[in-house]
Amino acid sequence: MGKRPKPVPRRPEPRRTGLVAGACVLALLCPATGAVAQSTRVTPTFDTELTWTDNAGLDREGGRDWLLEVSPGVSVSRSAGRLNGSLSARLRNLVHSSSSEDDSTYLSFDGRGAYEALEDLLFLDFSGGITRNNYSAFSGRAPGDPFGFDKDNEVRYWSITPRLESDLRFGEAARGSVSYSSSGVRSNSSGLGDQSADTVEASLADPGGLRFFGWGLAYARTESDGGTAATGQRGEESVRGTLYANVSPQLRLRGIVGHESNDYADGRKDSSGIVGAGVDWYPTDRTSLAATVEDRVFGRGYDLALNHRMRRAVFFLGATRDVSSLAQTLGTVVLADRDCFMRVRDIADPIEREQALNECLTFGVLRSNAAYVERAFRGGVSLLGVRNTLSLSASRSDRSRIGSTTGLLPDDDLRDTERVRITTTTLAWSHTLSGTSSLYATLARSDSESAADADLALRRLTGTVGVDRTLGPRTRAGLRYRYEKTEGESDYTTNSVTAILGMRF
Structure with missing residues (x-):
């Protein structure tokens, strides 16, 4: 089951590690040699937004306000040779008409990619970002709120993974790999402290290919730090052996045995054997199914992924x-903030664009330093027409805290409850009006609740309608209306209208 673990004799200093991650992204995507530079696309950007809202303070009294955002930036992408990746950086300047003390300027950044340092042997995967987004399940603004840029919500994350991976000279299709991954989260929030995770993984496998039987061995160790004295230095270790049965070129069965241990429960070491089974099935080029079920130290674990692509769906x-x-998941997913929607808008392939949009609309994180057992479900369908695209998606996450509340910060989402459920349903539609303009609309419902406290809950209904128009080869304009109704810690309703003008040079 793709679980990552890791040890380190000495953890790198947090701020320095973040700078190293950013330097890797910039250095690799912006090389100095002329030949490489020709295959790297650098695009300066300049985006402006003017937003009016009838409830800037998120309360029953309302409070009208205007917000002007001016954001110069740059995007870099490369998809050729040994280096593939992209980054986007913007200096966001936000000015209010009513309360100048809320004005803000900060750097928004997102970068991720992969580099093949030595052909077919040494690889480097990396990602990093800076964002201001509310990660709490029970308070604050919803994802996509144009006023959601509170400096207390600023989060900086990174992940660097060097790995050795190569075909081996014995067996039919033997392959070995060794990797080390370092990831971290730094936050200004009073509920989300600094976290880090380091993982070492090693695997050796010969699945068999044309033979009926194959085998595999895998070892993983993770050491993480929850960010406080009481939640620091948690460890997890596992070893697995896998027997493959290649029933046909399209069907492979897996039997799994192993052992794992961790000390997530307040430093108490728990260990257990691993027994499981899995299947990989590819009935057609457009359909894939991968499923794994295991008995683990925390109970039944599983991982299921089903994808099917049709001509129009x-x-x-x-x-x-x-x-x-959070430290193990944040840097590996698309962030559900306004920058996410802007990146989706620039994806050319309609199917990839709809899949990325589903990521933006259904992903929900939790503001917590605790380790937890997460049970998650996600599903959706996108219907693709000549001029219309309709997407329906749903997600549900059920997170149960491991250990006590000792050491959790005051605003930690798992401090007052040991179990949180978040359910999100989203309907999205887009319509091409002409070759230069399009109309879009989204409707999303999100429910967060505590399994132990009925009063600890938040429900949101959000609707958006907008139009985009290309004014020229490098200029785009748009108009967007947004409605939000929230019931929970405080009940409020907001309406906002945003005018958008963006340029690419």
Whole structure:
């Protein structure tokens, strides 16, 4: 089950590690040699937004306000040779008409990619970002709120993974790999402290290919730090052996045995054997199914992924249950903020664009330093027409805290409850009006609730309608209306209208 673990004799200093991650992204995507530079696309950007809202303070009294955002930036992408990746950086300047003390300037950044340092042997995967987004399940603004840029919500994350991977000279299709991954989260939030995770993984496998039987061995160790004195230095270790049965070129069965241990429960070491089974099935080029079920130290674990692509439709279904934490997941997913929607808008392939949009609309994180067992479900369908695209997606996450509340910060989402459920349903539609303009609309419902406290809950209904128009080869304009109704810690309703003008040079 793709669980990552890791040890380190000495953890790198947090700020320095973040700078190293950013330097890797910039250095690799912006090389100095002329030949490489020709295959790297650098695009300066300049985006402006003017937003009016009838409830800037998120309360029953309302409070009208204007917000002007001016954001110069640059995007870099490369998809050729040994280096593939992209980054986007913007200096966001936000000015209010009513309260100048809320004005803000900060750097928004997102970069990720992969580099093949030595051909077919040494690889480097990396990602990093800076964002201001509310990650709390029970308070604050919803994802996509044009006023959601509170400096207390600023989060900086990174992940660097060097790995050795190569075909071996014995067996039919033997392959070995060794990797080390370092990831971290730094936050200004009073509920989300600094976290880090380091993982070492090693694997050796010969699945068999044309033979009926194959085999595999895998070892993983993770050491993580929850960010406080009481939640620091958690460890997890596992070893697995896999027997493959190649029933046909399209069907492979897996039997799994192993052992794992962790000390997530307040430093108490728990260990257990691993027994499981799995299947990989590819009935057609457009359909894939991968499923794994295991008995783990925390109970039943599983990982299911089903994808099916038709000429005019895409279906996906996924379900997992595993141990996790924010530091292990944040840098590997698309962030559900306004920058996410801007990146989706620039994806050319309609199917990839709809899949990325589903990521933006259904992903929900939790503001917590605790480790937890997460049971998650995600599913959706996108219907693609000549001028219309309709997407329906749903997600549900059920996170149960491991250990006590000792050491959790005051605003930690798992401090007052040991179990949180988040359910999101989204309907999205887009319509091409002409070759230069399009109309879009989204409707999303999100429910967060505590399994132990009925009063600890938040419900949101969000609707958006907008129009985009290309004014020229490098200029785009748009107008967007947004409605939000929230019931929970405080009940409020907001309406906002945003005028957008963006340029690419």
